[in-house]
Amino acid sequence: MIHAMNHFTITAEDREATLGFYCGVLGLQEGHRPPLGFPGSWLYAGGAQALLHIVWDRPLPATRTGVIDHMAFSAKGLRDVKARLDAAGIRYDLRRQVGSGTWQLFCHDPNGAKVELDFDPIEEA
Secondary structure, three states: OOOOOOOEEEEOOOHHHHHHHHHHHOOOEEEOOOOOOOOEEEEEOOOOOEEEEEEOOOOOOOOOOOOOOOEEEEOOOHHHHHHHHHHHOOOEEEEEOOOOOOEEEEEEOOOOOEEEEEEOOOOOO
């Protein structure tokens, strides 16, 4: 039976813009990727497991999100992330989840993929 999420894979047009968003703005790190026979990157969040796989040589689908609405990451440093997004000119929607108080920040990567970042309720916006 399923016990955890392994990774997400996205297709990207612009390598520099995509890595700038995920690594430069959101703080993931590009790491080891075996020679799979096609260009791509694996991004890590400090652990041994890659969270996001990016493929560079495939055309983007006409419907950018397809059947998956968004990918969500647990995050820390809400004020810093907001400042990074503001500095990069990336629009976002910040919400407080009813009941739990969790901060949910929604934005889009350079390829149109919707990204959710979830922050602890004790963080200050």
